[in-house]
Structures are given as structure tokens and as C-alpha cells.
Amino acid sequence: xxxxxxxxxxxxxxxxxxxxxxxxxxxxxxxxxxxxxxxxxxxxxxxxxxxxxxxxxxxxxxxxxxxxxxxxxxxxxxxxxxxxxxxxxxxxxxxxxxxxxxxxxxxxxxxxxxxxxxxxxx
Amino acid sequence: xxxxxxxxxxxxxxxxxxxxxxxxxxxxxxxxxxxxxxxxxxxxxxxxxxxxxxxxxxxxxxxxxxxxxxxxxxxxxxxxxxxxxxxxxxxxxxxxxxxxxxxxxxxxxxxxxxxxxxxxxxxxxxxxxxxxxxxxxxxxxxxxxxxxxxxxxxxxxxxxxxxxxxxxxxxxxxxxxxxxxxxxxxxxxxxxxxxxxxxxxxxxxxxxxxxxxxxxxxxxxxxxxxx
Numbered sequence: 001x002x003x004x005x006x007x008x009x010x011x012x013x014x015x016x017x018x019x020x021x022x023x024x025x026x027x028x029x030x031x032x033x034x035x036x037x038x039x040x041x042x043x044x045x046x047x048x049x050x051x052x053x054x055x056x057x058x059x060x061x062x063x064x065x066x067x068x069x070x071x072x073x074x075x076x077x078x079x080x081x082x083x084x085x086x087x088x089x090x091x092x093x094x095x096x097x098x099x100x101x102x103x104x105x106x107x108x109x110x111x112x113x114x115x116x117x118x119x120x121x122x
Numbered sequence: 123x124x125x126x127x128x129x130x131x132x133x134x135x136x137x138x139x140x141x142x143x144x145x146x147x148x149x150x151x152x153x154x155x156x157x158x159x160x161x162x163x164x165x166x167x168x169x170x171x172x173x174x175x176x177x178x179x180x181x182x183x184x185x186x187x188x189x190x191x192x193x194x195x196x197x198x199x200x201x202x203x204x205x206x207x208x209x210x211x212x213x214x215x216x217x218x219x220x221x222x223x224x225x226x227x228x229x230x231x232x233x234x235x236x237x238x239x240x241x242x243x244x245x246x247x248x249x250x251x252x253x254x255x256x257x258x259x260x261x262x263x264x265x266x267x268x269x270x271x272x273x274x275x276x277x278x279x280x281x282x283x284x285x286x287x288x289x290x291x292x293x294x295x296x297x298x299x300x301x302x303x304x305x306x307x308x309x310x311x312x313x314x315x316x317x318x319x320x321x322x323x324x325x326x327x328x329x330x331x332x333x334x335x336x337x338x339x340x341x342x343x344x345x346x347x348x349x
Contacts, residue, residue, distance in 0.1 A: 002137065002250055009135040017129060026124055037250030037276050086308050094311035098279075104133045112124045 006038055007046035013106050023113035027060035033101040035068045068101035140219035144254030151231030154340045157253050160261035162243030165287040167195040168320040174204035176330050181235040186225045188217040188242045216247035249277040257336055263288040264297040271305035278309045290319040
């Protein structure tokens, strides 16, 4: 429901990074958490619109959904949640904190740069 | 040459930034802000009416009311003694931080102990929009069915307290308290459930205590009655 504002924020971040990196944007990878409240399909659509109107209209938009992952406070186990019951499969405790799957992240950019300049960018 | 640049940056929207601004405004004034969300008809407005009557002499309270249309709920809350600013969202399915920021201008926040935000009746979108609040309250009611937590896990996961209203209708609706509690515990083990009826007043004391405790936890200024 707020995918357009998310897409806008992602794209602002992309432009900032590209300003720093230089070169041509070939693609971007975005991670959508299952508990982020964002709908991956709508977000992909909105990002496609942003890309199409940008300086890199051919940039590929790739979204990956990430399941909710929890860390058990009882035994320390980390587990992914399928469905709606968040109990730890190792010890049965329901006392756990989310460690992944609650946010939208810009994971990586694929950038084409000219020659050796890129070697220092990490 | 093509190169993959790993960023792993959490996305912060303009809306998140506005919410952070609101949180700073609340804290500068020392006012406790509670964001109430529920599906339509769960009883948010009745809960606020009861709260206005019960705590009106103890705390200086006000409300921001979000509704698609009409001023019915805002009038009810104001008539119960709590000043109320109405935001009619038209088609909007949730309150956003910019709307709340404008509505806040009607109040001198320094003069308030507690500000309630009654969100638009909807358990999907309001959960995704931070309004800078200190605590989130999800109101559910027995006629809606006992599996609401399972159907709207994001809203329940982000809540600090669940009010289960219309407890007087349990028998008429085949609602299973056990199932409801199980779903809530499965989503967030330590989430308190306050079972009450705004109509009969049963259990209402638990809610009033929760509000008072949240206010006390915020610290700072004493309520005027104690001055």
C-alpha cells in the first residue's frame, strides 16, 4: 500500500550510490521481508516505472522475498517462520525476536564501469 | 566491465523520516502517544469514550481521529470530554505522519499527558505506517472471530498491547478465547491481552491501568491531579 513511496526511497538511494560509483546501472537487487508490510509484486511494478524513467532505462529490477527469521531467546536457535505460529522448532519456546524479514533492503547494484577504475570500489 | 556492488541498505522512506520528527515532537513535550488500530467496528471509539470518562480527572488527554468520512466518532469522543481533532482521509485507508503532524498543530502538546491516535479502521495499511507513537494498541473484538491475529500477523506483531473487546458476546459468537490467546502467543509471546467489554465495563480497569502504567513509564511530569 505504500510501495510507491518505498520505490521512491529505493530509487533515491540508487541515485546516491550511482553518483558515488559512476558508470552505468545494469540492475538492482531488492529484498522484501515477509513481515515488512510491503507487497513485492506492487513494489516491483513501481520500481520498474522508476527505472524506465531514469538515466538507466534498461536497468533490470530483481526482487527477492525473505521469510521472517527469528532468534529464540530460550535456546538461541535461529529459525525461519512459515505460517503464523512463531514457536522455536528446537525448544518449543514462543519467546523470540525477529532477526530478518521485517524490512525492505537495497541489497546490491550491478554496475558497468570503464576499466580499472572499479577495482578499488570493494 | 560489470561489477556487483553489495550495499545491504535498509530503506528509510520519507514517511519514516516524518515519523521520527513526530517522535521528537512528542518527546520534547513529554506527552505519551498511543496509536490505536483495528478493523472497522471493533470498538476503538467506544474504548476512547470510556477512557475519557474514566481518566479525564487524572490525565490531560486529547485525540486525533482518523476516519474516511463523517465526524461521528470525533463528536462522540469530544462529547465524552476528550478534545478531538478530526482527519477525514477521503479514500485513504490509514493515517500518515504528515496528516498527524498537521493535526498536532491544533494542540499545545506541552499541556497534554496522553494523546490518542485513533487510526482508520483497517488492520493492513496502518500497521505499515509509523506515526512516531510510543505504543501501539490493536483492538480486536469477539464477533470478528478468534483467528484475527493469524490473519493480520504484521499488525499484531508490531503491537504493544491487544485489547479484546465485546467479551460479553463470547457465547453468542462461538468465539474461542483459548484459540485467540494461542494465536497471539504464537505471534508475540509477551504481548498482553486485555479482555474487556466497553459496553458492560467488565475488564475495563485492566485497560485503564495499562494506560496509566504506560504514562508512568514515560516518566517526566506528574499528572495535574497530583500537583
